Amino acid sequence: MDAHCHLADHKLDEGLEVWLKEASALGITYFIQGGVGPEDWNIQLEISRKYPGRIFPCFGVHPWFVAKNPRESCLAAFEELKTKIKDSVGVGELGLDFSKKIAESSYDLQRELFKMQLRFAREKNLPLVLHIVHAHSEALAILREIGVPEAGGIVHSFSGDASQAKHYTGLGLSLSLGGSVLSRLEKLKQIMVATSLDQIVVETDAPDQTPQDPVVSPQGERPAINPPLTLIRVAEEVSKIKGVDFTNVLEQSKCNLIKIFGLSI
Ligand SMILES: [Zn+2]
DSSP states (O other), X not given: OEEEEOTTSGGGTTTHHHHHHHHHHTTOOOEEEOOOSHHHHHHHHHHHHHSTTTEEOOBOOOHHHHHHSOHHXXXXXXXXXXXXXXXXXXXXXXXXXXXXXXXXXXXXXXXXXXXXXXXHHXXXXXXXXXXXESOHHHHHHHHHHHOOOTTOEEETTOOSOHHHXXXXXXXXXXXEEOGGGGGOHHHHHHHHHHSOGGGEEEOOOTTSOOOOOTTTSGGGOOOSSOOTHHHHHHHHHHHHHHXXXXXXXHHHHHHHHHHHHTOOO
């Protein structure tokens, strides 16, 4: 089970079937989505109906959507989210992205949408799919202030350090590790030591975040679409550090996700 990907992304308009076939050949059957905005939610629904029981939609107003759209559109998206939430397994992506490519002028609106969605998820006790980049201290402060839904959630493509990992897991959240960890294995080691496997899940974030990895990107040529193979590579690296078989990592990740998102499969 892939803890996080974007199969509704337009980059996969043509190649989704092939991508899913590749995944099946590797034994990857289930995919939890990350939500971006209203258009993306509708495509998620369409493809989840096309591949029933395999693709789990998840709706949220992504920090990138917030950064690109005026306040009225963001608030309208949040209203729409409330009416469509019955078709979603959780709330997200929600969070903060303070990386260089995101306009600083969007930070306040990002905070507003993050808090709104977090309160809503608490109210409904829906699990979170958090997108936090270069904003871990502030995100943790907001999570502490408003609280985390009992259902928990995942910090997708976790990019923080060992101490931040401890704070997130202490709040009942799980860390979702993706291709980016393959290029920063030293940091990953400390995080792995501090985190038990029942709070770790693995993701591709496909079609984005193709890792710089000798298996996924031989000769340094990164495929334009992040392949399902990334999930296996991430699980392999986690398994080496944890001293278990990589299939155990994948199995435990799947169990964790079934529990967090209340999936019936
Ligand atoms: Zn994502």
